[in-house]
Amino acid sequence: MDDRVKNGYPEPMPRPRAFDERQVLEQAREQFWVTGFAGTRMDDIARATGLGKGSLYGAFGDKGKLFHRVFGDWCTAVVGVAEERLAGGPDSEAMARLSAYVHLMAENTATDTERRGCLLAKASAELAQHDPTVAGRSAETMTALQDLLRTEITAAQRHGDIDSAADPERLAALLLTVVRGIEAAGKAGMPPKTLRDVAATALEVLPAPEGTKRDGVTVRPTTGHDPARES
Amino acid sequence: MDDRVKNGYPEPMPRPRAFDERQVLEQAREQFWVTGFAGTRMDDIARATGLGKGSLYGAFGDKGKLFHRVFGDWCTAVVGVAEERLAGGPDSEAMARLSAYVHLMAENTATDTERRGCLLAKASAELAQHDPTVAGRSAETMTALQDLLRTEITAAQRHGDIDSAADPERLAALLLTVVRGIEAAGKAGMPPKTLRDVAATALEVLPAPEGTKRDGVTVRPTTGHDPARES
């Protein structure tokens, strides 16, 4: 259906698109992000992208299909960020990678002054119940994230940073839940500092190996070592 | 503005309402719950409640005000459930109460076959960003829940079920986040068994007192991997 991509055009050359599809999808995402699916009008998207509605419908089908594109891309990106932070690297730094990832997620939510939250959470909340496509994609995404976390936890266990007696699958599910919970709590109004604390606490309570460790359980409300400067 | 509530009617007696306000609010809640705010039509609510639109508008103002009523009642109920499960009782059973509460929340989500999720989460996700009333009420609710959890954690610490060196505020925030996260993850498609496991795991990793078990792992003071913002 797109001959000009496969080979040079055989006969007549149609008018080429005047917009960058990727860029349009990003701008559309911004709209859906701010106003949700039901709350976003196609005219909003037309205005945001500068395209006429005819072009939008011609290129993406309808509002639902457009959203599915945006949502799918977003899910891919979410997993991508996690892979970037988590996958690969020596076992000795697995714990650091886990920590960096969880803190990053908290930081994103904490500094999300517009309270947009994650599109994944917002779309799931709004649509997963009625839209099998969204439900399926979001479930896939959750599974992928949990797998990444489990792999990393296993690595940390090999290196002795986490009690090897613990079930990595369950710890991964817990961390994933905490990350999603930070999102949800942030949107529900939990203050940024608390969000950051939650991330730290969640990492602190991960079971240490037998017989270790220096350092008490929870960080007291001590001062210092808190890179949190809140606006 | 509502004389007949205060004392017998002074002069003329208006036609009384033919519906039970509470019941109507519950039915309206059901609608909002299933289809969200933007996705619910006033005609849906009229049909669901059996009332004419004139009555609805006369009694509640408009769609937004009606939703605020429903949402406010729901928040009150959420805190009520938590109080019922958590507040009061001997310290020796504080841990059991905490456990019961967290497991109850997980169970609710796990058995929510219609994937409705909690109205609090759904409304926060959809509206908190734009509706200050919803944002404020949901923030209040979070604070109330966190307070209840903190109180209970403190009680468990007194009885020696949780390491007294841990900061109860932070543990409370963590548990609250886990509970909200279970909601979010459930809606995003995490399977019921995993949700239940998360609740159990979250309780298991709460730091035990010195004598009993191991302690937590501290976050590596590694390079504070620069939280590169992701959009």
Add this chain to the structure above:
DNA sequence: GCAGTTATGGACGATCGAGTCAAGAATGGT
């Protein structure tokens, strides 16, 4: 039974928003 008040319910108006369409534009090959 009449008066004064509020409730009821459904028709109505006005607007809004998703999706369509037709006329014109851009393109390389001939």
Add this chain to the structure above:
DNA sequence: ACCATTCTTGACTCGATCGTCCATAACTGC
């Protein structure tokens, strides 16, 4: 210059939906 094809635009359709209006109902005290 002409062709065949696809892209672009925005005005248009048409159904949906919020909120209003009004004739009528229900009620109590007189």
